[in-house]
Amino acid sequence: MSQSETEKSPEAVGFTMDDLLSALKSVAEPTRLRVLALLAEGELTVTELTQILRQSQPRVSRHLKLLCEAGVLNRYREGTWVFYRLSPGDGIGLLARGLLNYLPGDDHVLAADQERLSQVRQSRTAAAAEYFGRVAADWDRLRSLHVADTEVEARLLDILGARRYGDVLDVGTGTGRILELLAARADHATGIDLSREMLAVARSNIERLGLDNCQVRLGDMYDMPMPDSSADLVIFHQVLHYADDPLAAILETGRVLRPGGRVMVIDFAPHEFEELREAHAHRRLGFHDAEVATWFRAAALEPGRVERLTGLSTELTVTIWSAEKTPVIKEHAA
Ligand SMILES: C[S@@+](CC[C@H](N)C(=O)[O-])C[C@H]1O[C@@H](n2cnc3c(N)ncnc32)[C@H](O)[C@@H]1O
Known part of the structure; x- marks a missing residue:
């Protein structure tokens, strides 16, 4: 790593010490790290996250709120659906994406989440395919x-x-x-x-x-x-x-x-x-x-x-x- 990469000024990384601490605190929790790992695969709705994490919607929503407040996630509403995604750009979002590199590849909870994510995606694809098959x-x-x-x-x-x-x-x-x-x-x-x-x-x-x-x-x-x-x-x-x-x-x-x-x-x-x-x-x-x-x-x-x-x-x-x-x-x- 070059000196300029290790000695970035606050302006260069785009966040303050408080921002950094609040982001680190927000992800230092098992479910929230799981959310991060899932959203690395693409944006998801709160309903989909609830299905994958197998936790109640209010609980999942609370985790999502904390991650959004810390700038780790972006939330956007489209009609009645709310989508979550990792924050883009090179501020806190970059920090969050960097953390993903340290997730253990053999963790069985993360592996089960990925399995349920692919099931959620398959059922979505199947629903769209069923629609197009029907209307072709x-x-x-x-x-x-x-x-x-x-x-x-x-x-x-x-x-x-x-x-x-x-x-x-x-x-x-x-x-x-x-x-x-x-x-x-x-x-x-x-x-x-x-x-x-x-x-x-x-x-x-x-x-x-x-x-x-x-x-x-x-x-x-x-x-x-x-x-x-x-x-x-x-x-x-x-x-x-x-x-x-x-x-x-x-x-x-x-x-x-x-x-x-x-x-x-x-x-x-x-x-x-x-x-x-x-x-x-x-x-x-x-x-x-x-x-x-x-x-x-x-x-x-x-x-x-x-x-x-x-x-x-x-x-x-x-x-x-x-x-x-x-x-x-x-x-x-x-
Ligand atoms: C609204 S239709 C539009 C078809 C065509 N472009 C038109 O303007 O009439 C959307 C099409 O996208 C196809 N589609 C949906 N998901 C797809 C995917 N992952 N890869 C390829 N095609 C897909 C559907 O099967 C469907 O035929």
Whole structure:
């Protein structure tokens, strides 16, 4: 460790001695350390934490409150759900993330927590898969109920411009509508989706329309079945609000994009239509621009323009966020 790293001034680390003591006190408790270990895997709601920790909601809430007050966690409310995550940035959040390195790998309580976390995630994925399996045949009608398709699609084409893209990847392709839209501008377009039912509809659409340069395959947005640096354009059209861990999906996008490649995320701005959770399996009620920009930067993608489509035929605002993977500049010896 360099001298400058060991001798940081209070300004440099961004917190005071009192902040440090209160953060250390807050995590010096078994359940709170378990919470830290769980949130290292992604954001969770209080209900999910209660299921995993097997403690009463008031008890879990009290632990969460202490961790938030100490700056170790961030809390944010979205409709009736409250999400918790490790504080980002290089202040107390960095200290908390550093502590995770010291958790013993063979602790059976932490291992059991991770096991229950994966069960919670599986049941969430299963609920979304069940929904998409059920609605697959009717999706093209349903999707236009909450998004004014034609306006969004026209704006998307406008932003993409007249240029052609080599390899396009449509993540969460559903019935393949985005492939249909972009087929003429791509050399090759692949759609991936976790729902076999959706893929079956997409395949028949591709065949019916004779889109020879398009294909679909089973694939997860967190573990895309694509090699590194293999896509010139990655699209997430109305997909990220289903994600448990949108950051992980964007990091995976950073991996599959070629240098100079582009990602477009089309999703809702923050909203309060809680019923989309119940009726349509949404997890997140839209995203803030700053949040999306943070994910892009974490994936070494340079955030670009943000377009908002208000005044659509629905009351929801659709936002188009884009980012580019910085091209690698090769230095030549003089
Ligand atoms: C709302 S639909 C959008 C489909 C399409 N992009 C469109 O605009 O019509 C969301 C799609 O994301 C898929 N999906 C959800 N979680 C996924 C994951 N982890 N990996 C890949 N696809 C996923 C669902 O199966 C569903 O087909």
